[in-house]
Amino acid sequence: MSRANVVGIVQAGGKGSRMGVLTESRAKPALPFGGNYQLIDFPLSNLHHSGIDEVWLCVQYEAHSLLEQVAGGRPWELDRTRGGLRFVLPQETSAADTEDGFATGNADLLYRVRDTIRARGAEAVIVMSADHVYTLDFDDVLATHRDADAECTIVTTRCSREEAAAHATVTARRDGTVTGFAYKPERPTTSVVAAEILVYRPDVLITALEELASETEPQAESGSDTGLGDFGEHLVPWFVARGRTVAHAMSGYWIDAGRPETYMQAHRDLISGDVGIDDPHWPILTRQPQRSAARITDGAVVADSLVSSGAHVMGTVRRSVIGPGVIVERGAVVSDSIVFADTEIRAGSSVAWAIVDERVVVGAGARVGGRPRTRPVPTEKITILGMGARVTKNATVPLGADVAPGRLVR
Known part of the structure; x- marks a missing residue:
């Protein structure tokens, strides 16, 4: 699979209400991290180092705060004529009562940009959240996806059982085929969780979104909502049930920094040296104003x-x-x-x-x-x-x- 025909989709559109007053006037991925960075720097840097040079940044809430931080993609060499960084706004649904087309979850957001995905005709799309701290070579994930001829590949990591209840847990056979998926279970049976990084076959993804939306939209609470919600509610279970979803276990540090307690913990891990973001061969790139030394x-x-x-x-x-x-x-x-x-x-x-x-x-x-x-x-x-x-x-x-x-x- 050529990396030139792969699109990275960074989902940065949510309000980030769990961060309370910190996101009243900024998107959550624009939150600073470690003094010198912003959360959005992590997915963009990982994509850059992995050779993925076509990136769609899905923005919605307080988009201005992200536009300023990403500077047109310049820190990641995404300010180019072909490919590069593209800002994607959600499309309105066909529902009669649609008001503004704002997405109500990350699967709902994919549905709203499905025509853009269809028109691009990529071999694979990598979809990720924008508020996690980690380093990952997406080339390794794409190799797993290609070798398994998968329709969906879920990047997994490990955390405590207590923390696993806030995520989606994943069980798989030795060959990597995913056999179990539970979204935010009350009593997790495994510490393996989805890192909210997924590779999809675009044609199957569009089929899934449209098929599921036809089932969930009539039950949605408002006319502007498809009812698809987040990826773990309907979308990934649909893929898992088809038997062609595989897991790719990532190594190294990963944390969802989207809650005050985990945001604080990530900084404490950074202070202790556990995060491992200081690799000179895989630096976290960022836009920072020039200041004198401390x-x-x-x-x-x-x-x-x-x-x-x-x-x-x-x-x-x-x-x-x-x-x-x-x-x-x-x-x-x-x-x-x-x-x-x-x-x-x-x-x-x-x-x-x-x-x-x-x-x-x-x-x-x-x-x-x-x-x-x-x-x-x-x-x-x-x-x-x-x-x-x-x-x-x-x-x-x-x-x-x-x-x-x-x-x-x-």
Whole structure:
């Protein structure tokens, strides 16, 4: 199979409501990661290094935030006349009550762009989510797909049984043929899960989408909804039942960073060196504004942390990620937290187990978050400050609070 006749479809259209105030004004894949990156950088970098140079980015919610980050595909050499990066908007369905054609799940989104897929006539389409952290050579996945003459190939990984309940579990025979698929099971029977990276034969995919939509659309709650939902609800079970779906087990690190608790865990893994995204032969490419080097003032303490360019640390930072241009003043303490770009943590304040969005001001002597007792730390125990929020001098933001963008906390 020629990589020149393969299309990568990156699904970046959802609202990302699980991330709460962090996605009120940005698409979830535009969230920063590790100070220097955005989540969207991971699928685009993996596609680039795998030689897939035709990429469709499906955008919908707060699309402007992604358009700015991807810069026309330039960091991944996708700014070209033929192939390259293409922005795909969902099509309206034929339902009489359709209002805006916005998709209600990733399978529903594929249905809405099925005519675009049909017209392209590729040999294979690789469909992936845009909010996962991993490295993967898609050439290996395509080889598995080709050698098995599969209609669908599911990339799998392993996680804890507890985490598996938030994903789709997969069982397969020794030859790779998938025999069992359970979407978000209450009691998972395996720790093998779908990594939300799938290769489809386009003609069979279109048949599946149209056949399933004819069954699910009459039961949909609104006229603009096909009822297809996410890939695990109807689409992949349809493929598995046909007996020509195979699993491709990926090695290395993978995490769905789409919930505050997993987003926080991914950063803690990055700090500990478990993520493995620093391979010079497989770098994560990104668009970043040019800033001066970080400054660590005499008397500052920085331990087990990452400090981005343009930051100025005069206080104490432990087990945290400090974004570009962040200022941590003398006497301030940031621990077990993620701080986005251009935020100010003023003198004598403390920030613990928090995700602090960009351009936030934490006033002198303020207290944000605290130290949760539960491990792993659940979402409800992580304090989140939205973009541009202001915490006044000596104010307190309790453990697990969500502060809306722009809000003043006294």
